[in-house]
Amino acid sequence: MIEVGIDKIGFYTSNYYLDVVDLAKARNVDPNKYLIGIGQKKQAVINPTQDAVTMAANASINFLTEQDKQDIKMIIFGTETGVDNSKSAAVYLQNLLGINKSSKAFEIKQACYGATAGLQIACDYVRLHPDDKVLVVGSDIARYGIKTPGEITQGGGAVSMLVTANPEIIAINETSTFYSEDIMDFWRPIYSRNALVDGHYSNEIYLQFFQKTYHEYLQQTGKKIDDFAALLFHLPFTKMGIKGLKSILDEDSDEYKRLLEHFENARNFNANVGNLYTGSLYLSFLSLIANDHGLKTGDLIGFFSYGSGAQGEFFSGNIKNIDNDKYRLPIENMLSKRKKLSVAEYEKIYEITLPNDNSDFEFDISDDKARFVLTGRKNGHLVYEEQSDRML
Numbered sequence: 152m153i154e155v156g157i158d159k160i161g162f163y164t165s166n167y168y169l170d171v172v173d174l175a176k177a178r179n180v181d182p183n184k185y186l187i188g189i190g191q192k193k194q195a196v197i198n199p200t201q202d203a204v205t206m207a208a209n210a211s212i213n214f215l216t217e218q219d220k221q222d223i224k225m226i227i228f229g230t231e232t233g234v235d236n237s238k239s240a241a242v243y244l245q246n247l248l249g250i251n252k253s254s255k256a257f258e259i260k261q262a263c264y265g266a267t268a269g270l271q272i273a274c275d276y277v278r279l280h281p282d283d284k285v286l287v288v289g290s291d292i293a294r295y296g297i298k299t300p301g302e303i304t305q306g307g308g309a310v311s312m313l314v315t316a317n318p319e320i321i322a323i324n325e326t327s328t329f330y331s332e333d334i335m336d337f338w339r340p341i342y343s344r345n346a347l348v349d350g351h352y353s354n355e356i357y358l359q360f361f362q363k364t365y366h367e368y369l370q371q372t373g374k375k376i377d378d379f380a381a382l383l384f385h386l387p388f389t390k391m392g393i394k395g396l397k398s399i400l401d402e403d404s405d406e407y408k409r410l411l412e413h414f415e416n417a418r419n420f421n422a423n424v425g426n427l428y429t430g431s432l433y434l435s436f437l438s439l440i441a442n443d444h445g446l447k448t449g450d451l452i453g454f455f456s457y458g459s460g461a462q463g464e465f466f467s468g469n470i471k472n473i474d475n476d477k478y479r480l481p482i483e484n485m486l487s488k489r490k491k492l493s494v495a496e497y498e499k500i501y502e503i504t505l506p507n508d509n510s511d512f513e514f515d516i517s518d519d520k521a522r523f524v525l526t527g528r529k530n531g532h533l534v535y536e537e538q539s540d541r542m543l
């Protein structure tokens with residue numbers, strides 16, 4: 152049977168970050184609560200000249216060839232922080248990237264699960280149409296209120312994946328197990344830029360959905376824990392993955408210690424960027440293939456995707472080719488070039504946004520070196536610009 156999965160992958164986050172130790176001091180919290188208890192080091196602060204569309208375009212531009220753009224028949228945009236309540240971010244993305252117009256472009260919303268829904272739809276589509284390619288992105292800005300418990304779990308960025316037959320990176324297996332239920336653990340009302348959350352309840356539901364889908368997966372496939380080289384998690388904050396591992400394994404067991412070692416590689420990038428919502432699980436995958444030197448071709452990787460509200464899905468894939476540096480170097484380079492903000496600067500940027508009416512507005516884009524930027528709004532239209540001379 153034909154193998155289908157992720158052939159290319161890219162990541163983008165903005166050029167500002169906040170050090171969580173500075174945030175802890177400003178909020179009168181012991182820094183170890185954020186560093187160890189939450190498991191974060193740095194948090195991306197999204198430049199006002201970036202939104203879900205520009206971040207997705209910036210994540211895609213460096214790996215798409217002209218041939219890919221012709222072969223793409225579907226663009227699936229997973230986001231819970233989209234730019235319009237009607238028009239999909241995928242259509243803006245198609246235009247910015249110059250993708251073949253004979254394609255289907257649409258957006259998927261189910262909290263942090265959207266990109267996984269997109270990936271599964273893409274794999275099914277390519278299984279039926281093996282000559283076609285599908286672009287799947289997860290792009291979001293994670294925002295809570297200033298001085299709320301959720302503040303430490305903010306972040307943002309985009310992961311973009313090209314799904315094809317005979318993929319270069321990982322083949323996704325057909326079986327997956329899923330569960331959904333109407334639950335109020337985290338949501339964002341239509342009037343609000345910030346998410347509302349019942350934090351501890353959301354952790355509990357996340358773990359319940361993980362255990363349910365994971366055990367069902369083992370039952371359906373006959374696989375055992377030692378068949379997995381690594382388990383990956385949706386990471387709203389990186390401690391969540393540790394909670395996931397502990398929920399199925401004894402901390403003293405060899406299996407826990409083995410999987411924890413791989414998870415340390417898989418949480419490296421996430422600890423330095425924060426929550427990406429839809430992109431988080433796939434940033435963790437990137438972190439694994441970039442930083443884990445123990446992986447080899449054929450290794451089985453388990454993925455747990457969670458979207459509050461709530462949807463969980465467990466699936467797996469087999470690693471095809473390993474080239475750590477190819478993924479590690481560009482991301483380390485991007486992260487190392489970011490500018491550190493003070494808490495006061497972060498709080499100021501947090502407030503900057505397009506006016507909440509249809510008026511014209513122009514952002515100062517001088518501090519944003521990304522290839523694609525949002526320059527403002529004119530005549531009710533969002534204005535995106537490609538700065539071709541200012542490569543990432």
Ligand code: CAA
Binds near residue numbers: 184189458
């Ligand atoms: N040193 C080390 N650890 C410390 C510490 C210290 N000085 N002080 C506290 N800690 C530990 C605590 O023991 C706790 O550890 P455990 O979770 O292992 O028990 C951890 O730090 C966090 O402490 P609290 O539980 O007291 O933290 P909190 O009440 O301030 O809130 C939170 C934590 C609920 C995660 C909050 O940040 C939040 O609401 N975040 C947003 C919601 C969220 O991310 N939910 C995740 C599941 S939902 C989802 O996944 C979808 C999504 O993307 C949002």
